[in-house]
Amino acid sequence: MIRISIDAMGGDHGAGVVIPALATVASRRPDIRFVIFGREDAVRPELAKFPELADVSEFVHCDVAIQMDDKPSQALRHGRGTSSMWNAIDAVKNGQADACISAGNTGALMAMAKFCLRTMANVDRPAIAAIWPNVRSESVVLDVGATIGGDAQQLVDFAILGTGMARVLFGVERPTVGLLNVGVEEVKGQEEVKEAGRMLREADLASLDYRGFVEGDDIGKGTVDVVVTEGFSGNIALKTAEGTARQIAGYLKAAMNRTLMARIGYIFARGAFNQLREKMDVSRSNGGVFLGLNGIVVKSHGGADSGGFAAAVELGYDMVRNKLLERVQADIDLFHSRNPQGQTSEEPVVGTGEEG
Amino acid sequence: MIRISIDAMGGDHGAGVVIPALATVASRRPDIRFVIFGREDAVRPELAKFPELADVSEFVHCDVAIQMDDKPSQALRHGRGTSSMWNAIDAVKNGQADACISAGNTGALMAMAKFCLRTMANVDRPAIAAIWPNVRSESVVLDVGATIGGDAQQLVDFAILGTGMARVLFGVERPTVGLLNVGVEEVKGQEEVKEAGRMLREADLASLDYRGFVEGDDIGKGTVDVVVTEGFSGNIALKTAEGTARQIAGYLKAAMNRTLMARIGYIFARGAFNQLREKMDVSRSNGGVFLGLNGIVVKSHGGADSGGFAAAVELGYDMVRNKLLERVQADIDLFHSRNPQGQTSEEPVVGTGEEG
Numbered sequence: 001m002i003r004i005s006i007d008a009m010g011g012d013h014g015a016g017v018v019i020p021a022l023a024t025v026a027s028r029r030p031d032i033r034f035v036i037f038g039r040e041d042a043v044r045p046e047l048a049k050f051p052e053l054a055d056v057s058e059f060v061h062c063d064v065a066i067q068m069d070d071k072p073s074q075a076l077r078h079g080r081g082t083s084s085m086w087n088a089i090d091a092v093k094n095g096q097a098d099a100c101i102s103a104g105n106t107g108a109l110m111a112m113a114k115f116c117l118r119t120m121a122n123v124d125r126p127a128i129a130a131i132w133p134n135v136r137s138e139s140v141v142l143d144v145g146a147t148i149g150g151d152a153q154q155l156v157d158f159a160i161l162g163t164g165m166a167r168v169l170f171g172v173e174r175p176t177v178g179l180l181n182v183g184v185e186e187v188k189g190q191e192e193v194k195e196a197g198r199m200l201r202e203a204d205l206a207s208l209d210y211r212g213f214v215e216g217d218d219i220g221k222g223t224v225d226v227v228v229t230e231g232f233s234g235n236i237a238l239k240t241a242e243g244t245a246r247q248i249a250g251y252l253k254a255a256m257n258r259t260l261m262a263r264i265g266y267i268f269a270r271g272a273f274n275q276l277r278e279k280m281d282v283s284r285s286n287g288g289v290f291l292g293l294n295g296i297v298v299k300s301h302g303g304a305d306s307g308g309f310a311a312a313v314e315l316g317y318d319m320v321r322n323k324l325l326e327r328v329q330a331d332i333d334l335f336h337s338r339n340p341q342g343q344t345s346e347e348p349v350v351g352t353g354e355e356g
Numbered sequence: 357m358i359r360i361s362i363d364a365m366g367g368d369h370g371a372g373v374v375i376p377a378l379a380t381v382a383s384r385r386p387d388i389r390f391v392i393f394g395r396e397d398a399v400r401p402e403l404a405k406f407p408e409l410a411d412v413s414e415f416v417h418c419d420v421a422i423q424m425d426d427k428p429s430q431a432l433r434h435g436r437g438t439s440s441m442w443n444a445i446d447a448v449k450n451g452q453a454d455a456c457i458s459a460g461n462t463g464a465l466m467a468m469a470k471f472c473l474r475t476m477a478n479v480d481r482p483a484i485a486a487i488w489p490n491v492r493s494e495s496v497v498l499d500v501g502a503t504i505g506g507d508a509q510q511l512v513d514f515a516i517l518g519t520g521m522a523r524v525l526f527g528v529e530r531p532t533v534g535l536l537n538v539g540v541e542e543v544k545g546q547e548e549v550k551e552a553g554r555m556l557r558e559a560d561l562a563s564l565d566y567r568g569f570v571e572g573d574d575i576g577k578g579t580v581d582v583v584v585t586e587g588f589s590g591n592i593a594l595k596t597a598e599g600t601a602r603q604i605a606g607y608l609k610a611a612m613n614r615t616l617m618a619r620i621g622y623i624f625a626r627g628a629f630n631q632l633r634e635k636m637d638v639s640r641s642n643g644g645v646f647l648g649l650n651g652i653v654v655k656s657h658g659g660a661d662s663g664g665f666a667a668a669v670e671l672g673y674d675m676v677r678n679k680l681l682e683r684v685q686a687d688i689d690l691f692h693s694r695n696p697q698g699q700t701s702e703e704p705v706v707g708t709g710e711e712g
Contacts, residue, residue, distance in 0.1 A: 135606050145538050148546055182501050182591040190504055190588060216595025220603035232546060233589040235538040237596040239572025244600040247576035248632075250491050252608075255628035265625025272611035272618035276604075 001031050002320050004313060005097035007088040008038030008046075009065035010104025011302045011309070018103065019046035019053070021309035025317070026056050032317055035091050037062050037084035062087050066108050068302060075108030076115060085109060089116045092295035099296035099316035103309060106299055110146055110290060117293040120329055122336045125150065126292035127158050127231070128299070129165055130238055131315075134222030140166045140175075141219060141227040142291065145235035152195035155179065155228055157332060159200060161291040162226040163208040164328035168319050170225060174207065178214030180229035180237070189213065196228075203338065207331050249277070289315065291328075296320060357387050358676050360669060361453035363444040364394030364402075365421035366460025367658045367665070374459065375402035375409070377665035381673070382412050388673055391447050393418050393440035418443050422464050424658060431464030432471060441465060445472045448651035455652035455672035459665060462655055466502055466646060473649040476685055478692045481506065482648035483514050483587070484655070485521055486594055490578030496522045496531075497575060497583045498647065501591035508551035511535065511584055513688060515556060517647040518582040519564040520684035524675050526581060530563065534570030536585035536593070545569065552584075559694065563687050605633070645671065647684075652676060 008018045015038055022034055034057035036043060042065075047053060064083035066075045079086050085104050091097040093116050102109050110128070119126055127143035142162045147154070159177050166175035179197055181189040193213070200210040211224050216237060219227055229237070256266040256273075266273065288299040296319050300312035319325075364374045371394055378390055390413035392399060398421075403409060420439035422431045435442050441460050445468050447453040458465050466484070475482055483499035498518045503510070515533050522531035535553055537545040549569070556566040567580050572593060575583055585593070612622040612629075622629065646653040652675050656668035675681075 133603075135603050148538070180592060182504070182588055183595070216592040216597075217599030217602070219596060220599030229592070232538055233592045236536060236572040236585070236589045236593050239539070240575060240593040240596050241572075241600040243573030243576030244597045245604060246573070247489075247491050248601060248604050251632055255632045256625060258628055258631075262625040262628035265621040265623070265628070267621070268624065269612060269618040269621025272614055272621070275614075276607055276611045 001033055002029075002099075002317055003033045003035065003097045004316055004320075005035045005088040005091035005100045006037065006313075007085045007100070007102035007104055008036050008043050009062075009084040010102040010109075011300065011304060012068070012103075013305075014038075014065075015043045015046045017304065017306050017309055019043065019050060020306045021313060022057065023050040023053055024306065024310045025313045026053060029314070029317055032056065034058070035060060035088075035097050037087045037091075039063070039065055039084070060087060066104050068105050070105055070108055072105075072107040072111035075105065076111050079108070079112070080115075086112050086116070089113050089295070089297065092297070093117055098320040099298065101298045101300060101309075101313050101316050103300040103302055103304060103312070105302075106145075106288065109297065109299055113290055113293055113295075113297045117295040117297070119292050120294055120325070120332065122332050123157050123161075123292040124154055126290055127161060129162055129289045129291050130234075131169065131289075132219055132227075132238075132241075134220050136222035138169070139219065139222055139225055139227055140169065141229075141234060141238065143229065143231040143234050144238045144288065145231045146290070147231045149232065150192065150230040152192045152199055155192060155196035155230065156199050156203075156335065157292065158230075159196070159208060159210070159226065159228045160205070160331045160335065161328055162228060164324050164331070165289055165291060165319070166225045167207075167327075168322040168324055169315070172225060174209045175225035176209045176211050177226045177228060178211050178218065178224035180219075180227055180233065181213035181215065183215045203335055205331060205335065207327075289319070294325075296324065357389055358385075358455075358673055359389045359391065359453045360672055360676075361391045361444040361447035361456045362393065362669075363441045363456070363458035363460055364392050364399050365418075365440040366424075366458045366465075367656065367660060368424070368459075369661075370394075370421075371398045371402045373660065373662050373665055375399065375406060377662045377669060378413065379406040379409055380662065380666045381669045382409060385670070385673055388412065390414070391416060391444075391453050393443040393447070395419070395421055395440070416443060422460050424461050426461055426464055428461075428463040428467035431461065432467050435464070435468070436471075442468050442472065445469050445651070445653065448653070449473055454676040455654065457654045457656060457665075457669050457672050459656040459658055459660060459668070461658075462501075462644065465653065465655055469646050469649055469651075469653045473651040473653070475648050476650055476681075476688065478688050479513050479517075479648040480510055482646055483517060485518055485645045485647050486590075487525065487645075488575055488583075488594075488597075490576050492578035494525070495575065495578055495581055495583055496525065497585075497590060497594065499585065499587040499590050500594045500644065501587045502646070503587045505588065506548065506586035508548045508555055511548060511552035511586065512555050512559075512691065513648065514586075515552070515564060515566070515582065515584045516561070516687045516691065517684055518584060520680050520687070521645055521647060521675070522581045523563075523683075524678040524680055525671070528581060530565045531581035532565045532567050533582045533584060534567050534574065534580035536575075536583055536589065537569035537571065539569075539571045559691055561687060561691065563683075608632075645675070650681075652680065 062084040125147040129142035290297040418440040481503040485498035644655040
């Protein structure tokens with residue numbers, strides 16, 4: 001049996017989207033159980049519409065619902081112990097659930113998850129992993145905004161964490177991994193990225209296939225299963241891709257409206273356009289996953305519909321079933337036992353020699 | 357009269373694209389003069405096709421052509437003094453030309469430009485500015501890969517440099533400026549970005565309208581005229597946007613081929629699709645401009661056609677005509693005279709208080 005705790009108050013649509021999603025998932029995964037946290041007045045009426053959930057779920061009333069625009073510090077102050085978000089996370093900590101799903105405010109969710117669950121042994125800081133559509137299928141990109149900056153050891157930890165997630169998601173035993181770097185020739189990238197590359201190459205882990213540096217355009221190409229970077233550039237890459245997709249959608253719409261011929265063409269090709277719109281909608285690729293904590297927390301997109309929230313729940317379920325945390329912890333411990341200070345390389349760090 | 361030095365050997369197509377472009381520009385700008393550097397056997401036959409260039413250009417033979425895959429250090433070693441690229445840059449240094457245009461290897465061009473021209477007074481490191489299409493029109497994004505990392509003062513310098521370019525490009529007296537940052541709430545961005553924001557706000561320069569932080573998706577929205585960041589995240593943003601555009605073009609092609617109805621629709625809407633393809637092709641937005649050096653260097657895209665190279669030449673021309681360097685130097689000097697150490701703020705740097 002796999003037990004999932006649910007924050008039913010998160011997202012733009014709250015319980016009206018969350019509860020139908022749970023009914024869908026329950027019909028597909030007979031061994032799933034839910035602990036649902038939320039305000040009685042919001043959740044009960046929705047639960048009443050899905051009597052089949054009664055046998056597989058438990059509902060716990062919480063007074064507070066974290067708002068989408070609450071600051072993380074505010075949310076912690078007034079939501080600790082009282083909010084559906086906090087209690088859903090706390091259920092993972094106290095063993096009542098195996099994973100937690102919320103469509104709520106990302107900043108608040110990360111602040112509470114860090115505070116409540118703490119980081120895994122040997123991991124300094126958590127990461128948010130995005131599932132990024134590419135021309136082949138999907139890849140895992142992390143960190144997309146949990147931590148700013150990061151040393152080589154942290155990038156290596158992120159590589160191991162992301163690999164664990166990719167293994168579950170894509171069913172590959174030894175996912176391929178790339179470190180995000182810049183390709184302009186005269187600058188060879190950040191020192192910590194280079195050092196992380198050396199560490200990954202020398203460690204030669206059985207669980208991941210390190211393929212070297214990748215550039216921004218390799219994400220969309222699907223060059224590797226896991227793209228590793230620190231949270232500043234990862235967040236900028238994610239937002240830039242979303243912006244570009246929206247920009248092109250705007251161009252497309254304008255182009256299809258400009259002439260009569262184009263409008264006729266649009267009518268014929270409408271089905272194809274609808275498919276395209278789905279593919280282009282980066283925000284539909286659901287499930288930012290918080291990695292590096294003592295517990296699985298999946299952040300569903302705030303605007304997700306019921307299908308999107310169901311996908312996030314099933315991702316959490318799959319990660320529990322595949323023992324993500326245990327496997328990832330074993331890899332991290334192995335790496336740290338081999339490299340106690342995170343220092344594997346005796347080579348001096350060679351400059352580009354072209355400054356000046 | 358405005359004199360432009362041309363590296364005729366750069367890019368995927370060399371003189372075959374460069375020389376026709378010069379003929380086009382010469383017909384549109386009667387006061388332009390060219391000094392063309394390249395190999396005799398490659399350039400002379402092309403020049404022979406455009407006799408109208410004889411009156412407005414001078415040709416100088418150079419033995420060496422820098423290859424697109426030469427490493428910057430290699431290029432400097434075998435190309436200094438001998439290559440068309442070096443001589444085109446050197447023409448700016450020795451006053452023979454007002455600006456230099458090359459479609460050659462970016463890394464080599466930057467290495468040579470830094471070595472030959474050196475950075476402007478009070479500027480530590482140069483930037484590469486991209487012209488980025490957005491839903492409104494275009495914006496200037498810098499640095500997209502000249503320098504990795506950078507302190508607050510450097511970001512302020514980039515803001516001033518980018519503003520100067522935007523003023524020429526868009527004809528606005530006081531361009532709007534944003535600092536690229538992350539929006540996830542629990543992390544408030546890099547310290548140097550925050551400090552640069554404080555410095556720009558307090559300086560309140562007459563030449564630029566500082567609008568605060570922007571996120572990755574603001575680039576495509578055209579929220580500000582100038583987006584400022586250091587070269588690592590800037591390069592990743594640029595490459596990610598290119599990758600996303602290519603990925604969506606692939607989806608679109610596949611969608612339009614999938615069903616008979618879609619293929620018929622495509623035939624009707626072909627004109628619209630061709631327009632769309634042009635808009636989506638980020639690489640067509642020509643003209644990476646090197647800023648912060650004692651001279652104007654415009655890098656045309658390596659794959660640019662004759663129209664693209666002509667656009668790069670005209671951009672160089674416009675920047676000279678608008679006295680870009682003088683205006684930007686005045687702003688930089690003004691800023692540095694007011695803030696000798698780049699330290700304007702007495703406020704302590706406040707942490708987010710949410711780590712842990």
